[in-house]
Amino acid sequence: MGDGILKRKIGIEKEVDEFLDRVSEAGLLCKQGMDIYLKGDMEVYATYLKSIRDTEHKGDDLRRSLEKDLYEKTLIPESRGDVMELLEDMDALLDRYTGLIWQFEIERPDICVEFHEDFKELLSHSVESVEADVRSCRAFFKDINSVADHIHKVSFWEKESDKVSTRLQRAIFGRKDLHLSHKIHLRFFVKQVDRIADEAEDVADRLNIYVIKRML
């Protein structure tokens, strides 16, 4: 009886880890995808698009399976609601990566070479903030006392991405030779990338509350 329960739980622990792996993996794919896009190799970009879509599907399946297990097996009754929200929040971040890559594919923004490094840096900071979220989540499941060690890094990377975003927007709108429509299009993409870090920070804020609730 006890063994059965333990085995089932170890299975769920693995599923949670796998789900968070998918979120991390999507961040890396997103970064690599942006590099390829900026190089202009759309054929290779299409393969990244497929990879990130597969990762998103896997993530969705894992989340659904986890939610089903949590409810059907009535696991962790006191934290179930919080864990469900957390999983959905992390899944939303994964979706945002996918959405960004697709947006590049559909709208094909014309990014001037002088903005390439800033765009890469901006995405890198946003991915870092999500990574700090992933580490906080893992700690939330395994070692609640160390969540705080990771959670403050989310804010750090969000602020860094804000700085780059502001700098980049200033640079875009400072260019006299670009049409306003082009500038607005570029700003839209800056905002899209920056939003990932903003949402990561929102997730971290909610996670902070879940931690306090579990500590009580």
Place this chain on the structure above:
Amino acid sequence: MFAFFLTSGLFLGWSLGANDAANVFGTAVGSRMISFKRAALYCGIFVILGAVVSGAGAAKTLGELGAVNAIAGAFVVALAAGVTVYWLTTLGYPVSTTQAIVGAIIGWDLFAGALIDFVTLEKVVLSWFISPVLAALLSALLYKLIAYGMKHMKINMFSLDALTRTGLLLAGIAGAYALGANNISNVVGIFIPISPFSDISFFGIFTLNGAQQLFFIGGVAIALGTFTYGKKVMLTVGEGISEMSPVAALVAVLANALVLFLFASQDLEQFLLSHGLPAFPLVPVSSSQAIVGSVIGIGLVKGGRGIRWRVLGEIIGAWVVTPIAAIFLSFIALFFLQNVFQQKTYVPVEYRVTAAAEQRIRAAGISVTGLADIRGKTYPSAYQFQKALDQPMTLTAREKSLVMSAAEIDQLVVAIQVANRINDPAITDEQKNAVQKLWGKHFMHRWELEKALAEQSQEWRMKPNNKKQNEELRRKLDYVYRLIRSAGQ
């Protein structure tokens, strides 16, 4: 008639199941770690197993109700206790069934003019304070220890969930088994001497004796009580007093079990003393009160803000009400049964200082000079005899109890069928033979019967410095005495 009288015992069992299951599964259900249906199922199975397997071996097979000397009286006493517990269960309060029984017996004592057992009453009152305080201290300590351990062990949330759930289930199962084993005698024990059941063999693999069949029926009644009405009290214990995390739920049941084990287990005391170790003092503790204390202890460790003090106040009120309501209900019901339905609710017990009784009193080292005025006189009740005794003599409580038991008149005649009706497997063949040899003998006092049995066989003699064995012997003597008395009625 047996079936009719048994119904009140079964009703008491049903009430007990509805209320006391909360002591073992309340926090698990309240913290939503185990569903009510699952808890009720496990509780039911293990209550029945505890009742059938270990109930027969319990030190007090006849239970508290053994003090009631007429079956119609026992019927009313069980009914009064059952109604009291049922009433408080409908209100959702965890109360002690044993304390309801003690109250109902006091109602009977008052009605029958028997002596009120103030020692037991004092234990009841003490347990209202001792049980929750000890349990609160232990649960607070245990909670701190476990919280410290968890901080350093870094257990995954899901593994912790699994361990806690398994722990709650195992603790619940063990608690349910103990609930069945310890309480079944209160539910049906009194009916054993008049039980018509004979042994049933299951394909020669195992045999259920008459007492075990009765215990099985009682166990089923307890299980049904848990199933049909147990949820409300479980939720009071598990979430009404204070919201509980699963770990806190486990700590609460462990602290409850630990309090009962450390402070109420004679086996543990015996074990520690026999190994030259200091034993924990045995104090009156009740599981129903201890579990509430455990929940409060954890609530206090967490700062006390989560405790609903109003609910706690109501529960403590219900504890006090339990024996009082049972006393009134029992007394009124006995009055009706005796005067309206013309049923014999008690056998009047007379007292007389006979020559044999005087000799016994003198042998115990008590001066008999003060007994001159009451010698040979018959007193119709314990109350009147005690009153007469108080005037000429100043006796200690122990001496008084010895004089009372020496002077109690029983008029026992050992009928031929008595030895054959002994179906307690603990009674040996030699002990049965000793009973057989007393066939046709007449005894004025109960102690004369016990003395005669001791003369017939070594196995009926008390052993010096062997508390446990002597308790078991006392239980057997009680059983045989009741058998002889019920055969004579």
